[in-house]
Amino acid sequence: MPTVAGHLQDGVLERQAVPRTPMDRPWHVTTTDAPTGSAVLFIDHISRADEVGAAAFRLAHRSAG
Numbered sequence: 001m002p003t004v005a006g007h008l009q010d011g012v013l014e015r016q017a018v019p020r021t022p023m024d025r026p027w028h029v030t031t032t033d034a035p036t037g038s039a040v041l042f043i044d045h046i047s048r049a050d051e052v053g054a055a056a057f058r059l060a061h062r063s064a065g
Contacts, residue, residue, distance in 0.1 A: 007013040029046065031039050049057055 002012075004013065008015065029043055031043065035043070045051055046056075
């Protein structure tokens with residue numbers, strides 16, 4: 001299965017600059033008492049610093065205002 005990186009390299013996709021992104025905001029994940037298997041896998045993935053990067057779990061210091 002082709003990856004995003006492969007599509008970028010092949011020219012199928014192109015990177016677009018979007019003003020004011022990426023956004024640095026806290027976010028939350030919620031689910032039901034009996035999440036689907038897909039939800040469990042997704043939550044496990046986004047909760048692993050070794051996969052998504054430790055920076056995902058730190059708030060950047062922003063100036064007030």
